[in-house]
Amino acid sequence: MKLLMNTSPFRLEQGYELGFGPSVFDTMAEVILAFRAPWQDILFSYTNWDREFDxxxxxxxxxxxxxxxxxxxxxxxxxxxxxxxxxxxxxxxxxxxxxxxxxxxxxxxxxxxxxxxxxxxxxxxxxxxxxxxxxNSFYMLEDRDEATQTFVKNRLVETTSSTWLYPFERPVNLKNQLWYRANTKEEILQSFELTSWMFACVIVNRNARVEDYCYLLDYTEEHGDEHDGMVLYMSAKWPELFKDDVLPKLQILLGDKLEIIK
Incomplete structure (x- = not known):
């Protein structure tokens, strides 16, 4: 498992060392919590898509x-x-x-x-x-079951339609993004189970807007010649703070599995 700190954003290349699907839920919840300070919120993104423009x-x-x-x-x-x-x-x-x-x-x-x-x-x-x-497809939150809708709506903090935080091009069929709070491990695990464990979330100071994030985390799966498997992209507003505060926690959490490339 490699943490590439010579790229922007940082990349945590996991492959499948931590598992796949539910087997990674617990560890990834701990990874997310490593970024959060007590005065901050973890806001997960739920994306609503426009069916007709897919x-x-x-x-x-x-x-x-x-x-x-x-x-x-x-x-x-x-x-x-x-x-x-x-x-x-x-x-x-x-x-x-x-x-x-x-x-x-x-x-x-x-x-x-x-x-x-x-x-x-x-x-x-x-x-x-x-x-x-x-x-058989989920384009809008309303397409989901009642438990998922309730979970997201009860924690909803902000809805964005024009804000786009990611380095790749905004999809043409994106309608809006719902940002909901999940600050505890139990809530994060529930979010994985109800929405998607391939997540995007921001860590923000409480009451700050999503675009003013301290960290943006984007967890996805990639296949290529140089890497195959799960990747966590980590955008840090203050990279030095990441190195001083978050990195030591990740080293403890992931142990000898983690190779850091600077």
Whole structure:
């Protein structure tokens, strides 16, 4: 595991040494807390996306119909299946009563999955792919379950639509970002579980705006020739303070696994 301090922002290249997914939750929560002083807040970002401007929308629609056809879509309440059955009935038997044709719709769905995709009608596939994608994707906080919405809304500090903190280009389909407070380890772990463990957060002095952050942390996965795996980008407003205050905590937390490159 390497901490590159000769780059801006700093990079903590973890690979998969700490694990992947839930196995890293506890350690990453401790890493985040190492940046926070008692008078500061940790504000996590929840991004709302504009569905219509998603540059990957067409590919996602194609993927959705492919995965549904292969019965690989998580659908515990069968709501997606029911919607697809309705589309199939309207396509093959327009004007039919849904309630009177449940057995027929079951047969249509079974037949749909038996026939190769390239033998099915393109318009039908697009309708099904669009429906599955829209029902199985999260663009807005409102698309999430009630527990996630409540968690974010109860901790909401600031909503930004024009502020963009990252070094890469702002995505065209970004609607706004919700910044919510999670200062304790328990709250951070809950945030990972409810929203995403590939997170972005800022450490700010209490009541400061997000753009006036002391630290910006961005946790992501990268694949390349020089590095493969998880990376934590760390932007520090005062790099010397990071070296004096945060770095010793990270060294204790990560121990001999950590190699520092200056």
């Amino acid at each position: 540059p990957h929308r067409e590919n996602l629609i194609k993927d959705s119909v492919h995965f549904f056809h292969a019965d690989m879509i998580y659908d515990p309440n069968q709501t997606i299946c029911l919607r697809v059955k309705e589309i199939l009935l309207h396509h093959y038997a327009p004007g039919s009563d849904l309630r009177a044709n449940e057995a027929l719709m079951d047969q249509m769905l079974a037949r749909f999955r038996e026939v190769p995709l390239d033998e099915l009608d393109d318009e039908l596939l697009r309708k099904i792919g669009t429906a599955v994608h829209e029902m």
